[in-house]
Amino acid sequence: xxxxxxxxxxxxxxxxxxxxxxxxxxxxxxxxxxxxxxxxxxxxxxxxxxxxxxxxxxxxxxxxxxxxxxxxxxxxxxxxxxxxxxxxxxxxxxxxxxxxxxxxxxxxxxxxxxxxxxxxxxxxxxxxxxxxxxxxxxxxxxxxxxxxxxxxxxxxxxxxxxxxxxxxxxxxxxxxxxxxxxxxxxxxxxxxxxxxxxxxxxxxxxxxxxxxxxxxxxxxxxxxxxxxxxxxxxxxxxxxxxxxxxxxxxxxxxxxxxxxxxxxxxxxxxxxxxxxxxxxxxxxxxxxxxxxxxxxxxxxxxxxxxxxxxxxxxxxxxxxxxxxxxxxxxxxxxxxxxxxxxxxxxxxxxxxxxxxxxxxxxxxxxxxxxxxxxxxxxxxxxxxxxxxxxxxxxxxxxxxxxxxxxxxxxxxxxxxxxxxxxxxxxxxxxxxxxxxxxxxxxxxxxxxxxxxxxxxxxxxxxxxxxxxxxxxxxxxxxxxxxxxxxxxxxxxxxxxxxxxxxxxxxxxxxxxxxxxxxxxxxxxxxxxxxxxxxxxxxxxxxxxxxxxxxxxxxxxxxxxxxxxxxxxxxxxxxxxxxxxxxxxxxxxxxxxxxxxxxxxxxxxxxxxxxxxxxxxxxxxxxxxxxxxxxxxxxxxxxxxxxxxxxxxxxxx
Amino acid sequence: xxxxxxxxxxxxxxxxxxxxxxxxxxxxxxxxxxxxxxxxxxxxxxxxxxxxxxxxxxxxxxxxxxxxxxxxxxxxxxxxxxxxxxxxxxxxxxxxxxxxxxxxxxxxxxxxxxxxxxxxxxxxxxxxxxxxxxxxxxxxxxxxxxxxxxxxxxxxxxxxxxxxxxxxxxxxxxxxxxxxxxxxxxxxxxxxxxxxxxxxxxxxxxxxxxxxxxxxxxxxxxxxxxxxxxxxxxxxxxxxxxxxxxxxxxxxxxxxx
Ligand SMILES: Cc1cc2nc3c(=O)[nH]c(=O)nc-3n(C[C@H](O)[C@H](O)[C@H](O)COP(=O)(O)OP(=O)(O)OC[C@H]3O[C@@H](n4cnc5c(N)ncnc54)[C@H](O)[C@@H]3O)c2cc1C
Ligand code: FES
Numbered sequence: 001x002x003x004x005x006x007x008x009x010x011x012x013x014x015x016x017x018x019x020x021x022x023x024x025x026x027x028x029x030x031x032x033x034x035x036x037x038x039x040x041x042x043x044x045x046x047x048x049x050x051x052x053x054x055x056x057x058x059x060x061x062x063x064x065x066x067x068x069x070x071x072x073x074x075x076x077x078x079x080x081x082x083x084x085x086x087x088x089x090x091x092x093x094x095x096x097x098x099x100x101x102x103x104x105x106x107x108x109x110x111x112x113x114x115x116x117x118x119x120x121x122x123x124x125x126x127x128x129x130x131x132x133x134x135x136x137x138x139x140x141x142x143x144x145x146x147x148x149x150x151x152x153x154x155x156x157x158x159x160x161x162x163x164x165x166x167x168x169x170x171x172x173x174x175x176x177x178x179x180x181x182x183x184x185x186x187x188x189x190x191x192x193x194x195x196x197x198x199x200x201x202x203x204x205x206x207x208x209x210x211x212x213x214x215x216x217x218x219x220x221x222x223x224x225x226x227x228x229x230x231x232x233x234x235x236x237x238x239x240x241x242x243x244x245x246x247x248x249x250x251x252x253x254x255x256x257x258x259x260x261x262x263x264x265x266x267x268x269x270x271x272x273x274x275x276x277x278x279x280x281x282x283x284x285x286x287x288x289x290x291x292x293x294x295x296x297x298x299x300x301x302x303x304x305x306x307x308x309x310x311x312x313x314x315x316x317x318x319x320x321x322x323x324x325x326x327x328x329x330x331x332x333x334x335x336x337x338x339x340x341x342x343x344x345x346x347x348x349x350x351x352x353x354x355x356x357x358x359x360x361x362x363x364x365x366x367x368x369x370x371x372x373x374x375x376x377x378x379x380x381x382x383x384x385x386x387x388x389x390x391x392x393x394x395x396x397x398x399x400x401x402x403x404x405x406x407x408x409x410x411x412x413x414x415x416x417x418x419x420x421x422x423x424x425x426x427x428x429x430x431x432x433x434x435x436x437x438x439x440x441x442x443x444x445x446x447x448x449x450x451x452x453x454x455x456x457x458x459x460x461x462x463x464x465x466x467x468x469x470x471x472x473x474x475x476x477x478x479x480x481x482x483x484x485x486x487x488x489x490x491x492x493x494x495x496x497x498x499x500x501x502x503x504x505x506x507x508x509x510x511x512x513x514x515x516x517x518x519x520x521x522x523x524x525x526x527x528x529x530x531x532x533x534x535x536x537x538x539x540x541x542x543x544x545x546x547x548x549x550x551x552x553x554x555x556x557x558x559x560x561x562x563x564x565x566x567x568x569x570x571x572x573x574x575x576x577x578x579x580x581x582x583x584x585x586x587x588x589x590x591x592x593x594x595x596x597x598x599x600x601x602x603x604x605x606x607x608x609x610x611x612x613x614x615x616x617x618x619x620x621x622x623x624x625x626x627x628x629x630x631x632x633x634x635x636x637x638x639x640x641x642x643x644x645x646x647x648x649x650x651x652x
Numbered sequence: 653x654x655x656x657x658x659x660x661x662x663x664x665x666x667x668x669x670x671x672x673x674x675x676x677x678x679x680x681x682x683x684x685x686x687x688x689x690x691x692x693x694x695x696x697x698x699x700x701x702x703x704x705x706x707x708x709x710x711x712x713x714x715x716x717x718x719x720x721x722x723x724x725x726x727x728x729x730x731x732x733x734x735x736x737x738x739x740x741x742x743x744x745x746x747x748x749x750x751x752x753x754x755x756x757x758x759x760x761x762x763x764x765x766x767x768x769x770x771x772x773x774x775x776x777x778x779x780x781x782x783x784x785x786x787x788x789x790x791x792x793x794x795x796x797x798x799x800x801x802x803x804x805x806x807x808x809x810x811x812x813x814x815x816x817x818x819x820x821x822x823x824x825x826x827x828x829x830x831x832x833x834x835x836x837x838x839x840x841x842x843x844x845x846x847x848x849x850x851x852x853x854x855x856x857x858x859x860x861x862x863x864x865x866x867x868x869x870x871x872x873x874x875x876x877x878x879x880x881x882x883x884x885x886x887x888x889x890x891x892x893x894x895x896x897x898x899x900x901x902x903x904x905x906x907x908x909x
Contacts, residue, residue: 052786067707068773070813071715087793123787130789132782132837134806141796159806165714166809173781180777188770211762240709275680277687280711382712385737388682451786500697502690546702551664552763554705555697 002257002624004637007412008112013643017116020413021456025463032057034467037458038205038220040192040247042069044164044171044443045426046226048450051174054183056455061218062175062184063207065191065242065557070172073228073240074446077164078285078379080148080156081443083121088145092153094118099644100151101441104331105406105434106584106612107646108260110620110639112413113431120452121444125157127451131170135159149286149332149439156440161285161378167443171450193488193560194481195223195251195422198471202251202422206481208489210557213550217473217482221465222421222458225251226450229405229427231264233565233572234517235509237402238270238283244561245568248409248428256417257622257635259410259430261568262576265437265585266518267403268335271386272355281401282386284358284379286439289328291363291372292396294319294335296347296356303349307357307395318342322606326651333436333585334609334651336400340518341608343399350397359395400518404442406433406585407575410622410637414457415449418622421461425449430620435584489549492559497542501559504539508532508562508569516573521589525577529570536566571623571632578634581617582610604650614646653679653745657692659704660752665761671750681741685728686711686718688740705764711736713877716812719819720765721752726816726875734814734877754819758826758862769815771861772829779853780833782842795841805839808832810878817872823864828872830858831888832880838891848895855892 009020027035036059039050047069050062066072084097098118102109125143129135135157136144148156159166178184189210196204196219204219230245231237252258269284295317297303302310318338320327330338339356342348349355364372369392373380380391387397408430415423415431426446433441471477515528539562547553582591591611599605620637654676662669676692683691686708693703709717718735722728728738743749751765759767811832818826834851837843843850866885873882 048786055785066709067717067769068813070773070776071709071717073710073715075715075812076710076712085792125792126789127784127786129792129795130782130784130842132805132840132842134802134809134836134840137797137799137802139799141798141802142793159809162714162810165812166806169809173776174784174786176773176776177781177783186773188773211768240715241711242709274682277680277683277691279684279687279690282712382737385733385739388739388741455786498698500694502694544697546697546700552705552766555703 001633002255002418002622002635004257004410004418004622004635005412006110006637007414008110009413013112013115016112017119024457024460027459027462029057031467033059035059035222035462036061036220036470037222037224038063038218039224039226040205041072041226041228041426041428042172042175043072043074043226043228043426044167044446045428045450046072046224047168047171047175048447049224049226049425049454050184051171051178052451052455053458054178060178060184061187061220063187063190063192063205065189065210067188069175069186069188070168072168073243074168074443075165076240077443078161078283079287080146080158080163080440081124081167082148082151082155082438082440083125083157083444084118084155085122085125087143088154090153092155096153097121097155101432101438102434102644103649104438105436106610106649107434107614107618107641108263108583108639109432109434111641111643116453117432117445117448120448123452124444124447128167128170131173133159133166133170135166146287147290147329149329151438164443167447171447191557192247193250193485195254196477196481197254197419198475198477201420203471204473204478206478206485208485211552213548213553215482215485217478219470219473219478221462221470222423224423224425224454225409225428226425227428229408230568231402231405233508233569234402234512235505236273236278236281236513238267238281241280244564246561246564248424249564249568251409251417251419251422253625254419255625256419256422257410257624258407258571259620259622260407260435260575261572261623262516262579262586263406263435263584264402264572265332265404265406266336266400268332268339268400269358269398270401270403271383272350272352272397272399282382283401283403284383284396284398286332288358288376288379291375292328292358292360293317293362294328294356294358296342296349300346303347303353307349307359316342316347323651330651331436331438337518337587339400355397355399357395358398360391361395364392404437406430406435406437410620414460415454416457416461423454423458425454435586488560488563489556492543492545492556492563493549495540495543495545497544499542499544501543501545501555501562504535504543505558505562505565508535508566511535512569512572516576519587519589520576522577525573528573529577532566532570532573536570539563539566574632575621575623579617579621581613583612583617584610599648603652604648605652618646653681653740655679655743655746656748658748658750659765661704661764662761664763679740681739683740684711684736685722685738685740686736705766707766708736713737714812716814719754719767719814719816721754721819723750726754726819727877731874732877732879734812737877754815756815756818756824756863758824759815759818771863772813772815772826774861775826775830775854775857776833778857779846779850780837782837783846797841801839805836808835808839808880808884811880812878814877816875816877818863820871820875821864822869822871823867825866825872826858826861826863827866827885827888828876828880828882830854831884834888834891835884838887847891848898851888851891852895
């Protein structure tokens with residue numbers, strides 16, 4: 001069994017971080033350059049970490065599979081980034097952001113981490129503005145805010161519909177400066193394919209150069225993974241096509257525990273699937289829910305009618321009906337499930353019946369088309385490009401899609417995994433969002449981890465390691481890890497199958513969506529586990545990978561990633577199966593409120609809402625690899641709430 | 653619908669390339685151009701032929717990875733979109749479509765339709781930043797930025813670094829890219845201290861990478877997926893002129909205690 005110590009400092013919540021920073025060991029400035037740190041990934045988390053560590057004086061080596069650090073998937077974030085600045089004087093505070101995040105996560109995150117996140121959030125905005133991030137401004141020249149994703153205060157900072165790209169360019173510019181002055185060595189087109197563990201500590205990685213196919217070994221005193229989320233295990237998602245789980249999965253197979261894999265976020269406002277050829281699902285920013293009203297016809301017969309002809313009285317604005325106080329702004333998991341419910345009732349719209357309307361006609365009448373164009377012009381244009389429909393005239397059609405993974409590698413308060421020397425940041429870790437993430441909080445977490453948390457905590461570990469004493473790349477563990485990588489490549493290329501990796505990925509995605517998607521149950525999950533096992537066996541028999549090892553080979557890249565997804569998919573189902581409760585994005589049909597429950601009668605929740613079981617499941621499930629073919633071992637980190645009381649999550 | 657593709661195939665930079673013709677399977681007009689290539693690739697792979705290498709990632713016009721010249725136009729027939737936002741409904745059943753990589757001396761070919769655009773990163777390393785250490789900045793609202801400046805900076809900052817501007821230019825000039833980067837930071841108060849040093853350093857690196865000169869034909873502006881305008885080039889030229897006039901700042905002698 002792994003040892004999981006959360007290392008949360010003692011003392012009052014609001015002082016934990018300050019005290020911890022003070023008690024953490026420092027590294028003498030003259031010694032810092034003797035420590036080499038590998039940072040894998042250059043999304044918001046990776047590039048902010050790499051730049052900040054280099055500024056402190058460490059020798060940083062940064063790896064990305066992309067052709068440039070600037071292309072990390074963070075670039076695609078649209079909506080915005082939260083921070084407890086209270087610039088709007090609307091009664092926001094660190095405490096409120098903390099509380100909203102804990103409650104939004106359905107009381108399944110670690111309290112101290114979340115408080116720290118809220119605490120450092122304000123510094124992020126300062127940092128980004130100083131770098132030249134062109135956030136939206138008011139006429140007086142000060143920063144503008146909007147409300148976003150289930151928050152009743154306006155604490156979201158944004159840059160048109162491109163907040164992610166602007167924040168990433170800011171972090172990338174910091175990275176560039178440190179590359180130029182020699183603090184960071186940047187490796188692009190370099191995919192990490194294994195983690196090297198020496199005497200139980202993470203001390204290096206094995207990398208394949210995607211342009212040349214060359215395999216190389218890299219040693220370090222500590223390894224940082226900031227490799228993003230694993231939502232592409234579902235194949236169809238809002239992620240970039242290249243996003244994958246290989247780095248964290250291979251670290252898992254080297255002993256790092258995987259926390260809460262079943263906590264996946266399905267985003268309510270995406271463009272519905274249109275055909276089998278589909279390669280990705282496009283998100284329509286949830287900021288649209290500030291002005292758009294969501295509805296479906298009350299009567300099934302109306303689903304195929306032109307929406308303009310359906311009279312007001314025959315429309316069901318179901319979020320407004322069910323969640324009065326929040327209405328169309330209800331949190332993502334709730335809005336997604338509600339859409340699924342009305343579509344399952346046969347009231348979905350569009351060709352496939354898997355869609356609901358997001359209607360701007362009221363807002364256009366109230367504010368004028370010009371205002372709506374100013375606020376959402378680029379989103380309406382995007383919608384038009386993809387669907388060929390004009391959302392100024394007819395309501396958008398939307399449907400939920402896989403969007404984010406709250407689960408990830410387990411880390412302690414220092415962001416270190418149970419494998420000493422391995423740190424995990426950003427979406428790749430499990431830490432701050434519990435069972436559901438609030439809108440605009442992933443960007444905040446990535447940058448908090450990279451700019452402020454890791455630079456302060458990593459010295460605690462490094463101080464236990466003698467400077468200049470890291471194992472050389474000729475060490476047996478490097479040899480063995482490289483052989484492992486070469487072996488996988490040989491096996492994939494040598495297979496005499498008939499099917500492409502992409503076809504397996506598609507099949508896996510459909511399977512997971514059906515058995516471990518928006519609604520899960522025992523029988524379905526068991527079936528899912530069985531089917532994924534069979535699919536995996538079939539993969540190794542029947543996959544066919546084109547090309548050679550020593551060249552640019554996209555089939556080979558994908559084949560390795562799909563092999564990992566086929567294993568991870570099973571862990572997702574296992575975690576979902578074992579968690580016999582519903583919480584946040586994890587909805588087990590067996591555990592939902594019914595009209596007989598007191599909470600429903602008191603008007604706190606609706607029948608069909610998720611029902612937690614705090615007495616049994618108030619813990620982090622940290623899965624530990626037990627070897628090929630063996631069931632993984634479940635470790636539990638109890639969630640202790642010192643400050644807030646776990647309560648029923650009510651949005652009515 | 654079905655189309656015929658004439659695609660540039662080249663194993664690597666050291667072997668000569670050629671056009672190859674492919675008849676597509678049945679397609680749906682609502683497919684994206686890249687989804688059509690996926691379908692063609694699946695078809696090729698299942699017949700034991702090597703799939704066509706092409707670059708892509710976000711598939712929603714923001715990461716700047718996709719990079720095809722379609723019928724002679726970088727990013728295809730429509731203004732203001734990237735290749736990945738191009739849909740088959742823009743083509744007709746039976747069309748022949750020519751697909752080539754972004755060609756430029758400073759973008760060496762990797763394979764088929766994939767080129768290496770790291771020259772752009774090296775230009776950024778030379779000066780595409782504001783020097784600010786993590787943890788050192790003042791409160792974000794301490795420096796008001798006039799909305800007009802912020803909006804104009806944002807217009808420039810939208811650049812996704814795809815390189816279509818270079819591919820469209822007969823001189824393979826990178827002026828629109830560099831101008832967007834220089835203007836984004838140069839328009840903001842935070843960017844002032846390094847404004848002139850930045851423009852000089854970035855232009856110098858641009859030249860060193862082998863990009864051509866700008867003759868203001870405007871083909872870059874016409875293909876830019878973010879519709880970045882030539883005005884930014886004028887703005888950069890002005891800054892560059894001022895930087896030259898000002899010369900290197902005088903060294904101030906001095907030392908520590
Ligand atoms: C469409 C969309 C919109 C979003 N909008 C918002 C929003 O408005 N607000 C918000 O807060 N969040 C939003 N999110 C979520 C947010 O963007 C992500 O959670 C966040 O950006 C992840 O950042 P990251 O740094 O952890 O990882 P990423 O940005 O995914 O970066 C991963 C990095 O790791 C590298 N990498 C991965 N594997 C390897 C490997 N094996 N070897 C080498 N390198 C590797 C990649 O090259 C890349 O550099 C959105 C997400 C999507 C999909
Ligand atoms: S694939 Fe990202 S811009 Fe086209």
